[in-house]
Amino acid sequence: METASWKQQPFSDNKLMDSSSLFTAALRLQAPWKVIRTEFTEENGELHLYLDFPRGSKFGCPTCHKPCPVHDTDEKIWRHLDFFQHKAFLHARVPRAKCEEHGVLQAVLPWSRPDSGFTLLFESLLTTLATAMPVVALARWTGEQDTRIWRSIRQRVEEARSRVKMSAVNTIGVDETSVRKRHKYLTIFADIATSRVLFATPGKDGDTFIPFLEDFIKHGGRRNNIKEVSIDMSPAFIKGVADHLPQASITFDKFHVTKLVLQALEDVRRSEQRESPKHYDLLKQSRFTLLTNPDNMSKAMVDRLERIKLSRMNLKTARAWRLKEGFRYSYNLTGKIGEKSLSKWCSWAVRSNLQPMKEAALTIRKHWEGVIGYFKSRVTNAVLESINASFQAARAKARGYRNPEYAKTILYLIAGGLDLPNLNKTHSK
Numbered sequence: 377m378e379t380a381s382w383k384q385q386p387f388s389d390n391k392l393m394d395s396s397s398l399f400t401a402a403l404r405l406q407a408p409w410k411v412i413r414t415e416f417t418e419e420n421g422e423l424h425l426y427l428d429f430p431r432g433s434k435f436g437c438p439t440c441h442k443p444c445p446v447h448d449t450d451e452k453i454w455r456h457l458d459f460f461q462h463k464a465f466l467h468a469r470v471p472r473a474k475c476e477e478h479g480v481l482q483a484v485l486p487w488s489r490p491d492s493g494f495t496l497l498f499e500s501l502l503t504t505l506a507t508a509m510p511v512v513a514l515a516r517w518t519g520e521q522d523t524r525i526w527r528s529i530r531q532r533v534e535e536a537r538s539r540v541k542m543s544a545v546n547t548i549g550v551d552e553t554s555v556r557k558r559h560k561y562l563t564i565f566a567d568i569a570t571s572r573v574l575f576a577t578p579g580k581d582g583d584t585f586i587p588f589l590e591d592f593i594k595h596g597g598r599r600n601n602i603k604e605v606s607i608d609m610s611p612a613f614i615k616g617v618a619d620h621l622p623q624a625s626i627t628f629d630k631f632h633v634t635k636l637v638l639q640a641l642e643d644v645r646r647s648e649q650r651e652s653p654k655h656y657d658l659l660k661q662s663r664f665t666l667l668t669n670p671d672n673m674s675k676a677m678v679d680r681l682e683r684i685k686l687s688r689m690n691l692k693t694a695r696a697w698r699l700k701e702g703f704r705y706s707y708n709l710t711g712k713i714g715e716k717s718l719s720k721w722c723s724w725a726v727r728s729n730l731q732p733m734k735e736a737a738l739t740i741r742k743h744w745e746g747v748i749g750y751f752k753s754r755v756t757n758a759v760l761e762s763i764n765a766s767f768q769a770a771r772a773k774a775r776g777y778r779n780p781e782y783a784k785t786i787l788y789l790i791a792g793g794l795d796l797p798n799l800n801k802t803h804s805k
Contacts, residue, residue: 399425406486408433409468416462423459427468435483437475447474454488455520456495463519466495494528500797503532507790510774511782530785536794542567542574542597547753549606549629550613551760552580553767555783556776562783564760565592568606571759572793578780582616589620599623606755608632609743627749629757630707636739637703638667640732644696647732658684659693666697669704692730699725699733707750714751763791 449469515522725737
């Protein structure tokens with residue numbers, strides 16, 4: 377029986393490495409850097425690696441990259457990826473290079489960003505895990521302060537956002553999302569074409585367009601390039617588009633327009649259900665049946681709907697349901713045919729003597745140009761609904777965000793389409 381290839385293999389002297397050389401190679405340090413000493417403290421289970429460079433070494437100027445002599449050094453410590461189950465730290469004298477042209481500047485370190493107490497690999501780990509778990513839990517798991525982790529993640533996200541180009545953006549969606557209780561909101565601006573968050577800012581009024589456009593222009597976008605904006609029927613957002621993007625066409629989001637009609641149907645059902653015990657028995661627990669598209673109904677739903685439609689009581693709810701289906705048919709059409717069909721539906725709803733349906737139709741007429749904009753552009757806020765769902769899942773895990781900047785950071789992290797280095801990419805540099 378053959379012995380496993382790794383067993384009883386002879387070692388030659390040139391294959392032996394001391395711990396300093398081993399860690400120098402593992403950290404992928406390039407000259408003049410090397411590990412000169414290692415310490416493992418059993419009391420607290422920590423590994424400490426001490427890095428240094430030989431006397432007379434030169435470092436590139438951060439501005440012109442010309443090799444320069446060392447002016448002075450400053451002792452610093454960085455948290456690194458754990459060594460097995462033990463915390464690991466790097467220690468080094470950070471040199472400042474003396475450039476004849478640009479003066480004395482701190483040299484660029486291959487393992488860390490300036491003014492960071494974490495190595496690049498450890499920051500990559502934090503950023504990756506922050507997309508799946510609350511920062512508070514991440515702080516407990518790593519044994520670090522949550523404020524320190526937030527600072528690191530925010531810096532990484534801001535650096536990645538600084539590289540984002542928005543010159544090709546021409547269609548945006550705008551929506552608000554809740555950050556925490558007591559009506560704390562963020563307004564989200566997203567690129568419909570790429571399904572990514574462009575910008576987020578506290579509040580949900582028309583003035584949120586001001587910081588968005590400032591950031592948009594800073595990232596290479598042009599105000600006049602935005603030709604289409606998808607929003608709900610919020611007066612604040614309507615005013616925001618009119619004041620700051622007058623050249624853009626408004627399309628009211630299909631989901632929000634449809635919600636008007638569905639809510640009207642539900643209002644009719646609830647009102648009629650209270651009118652008599654017979655109505656109550658027939659209409660109770662029928663909400664989802666009435667709101668569900670017929671193509672997606674179960675057999676039980678179909679049977680319940682037939683009882684409501686064929687009831688001898690001539691239910692208002694049955695008429696409201698027919699109006700809902702008529703709206704769904706009209707709203708799925710396109711172009712002039714869709715406009716004409718939806719106009720006829722509004723007239724039908726106004727004459728129906730069903731007050732909630734009449735109000736829904738009048739609201740649609742009031743916002744007519746933005747509603748029929750869907751027949752031309754087919755633009756919706758479906759992208760934003762998906763982004764909002766992901767963000768709300770993260771918010772629920774974190775039990776809200778006490779700082780709106782933290783909420784923005786997580787939003788960019790999970791839906792900003794940022795080029796953030798993962799562990800493998802960082803380690804390969």
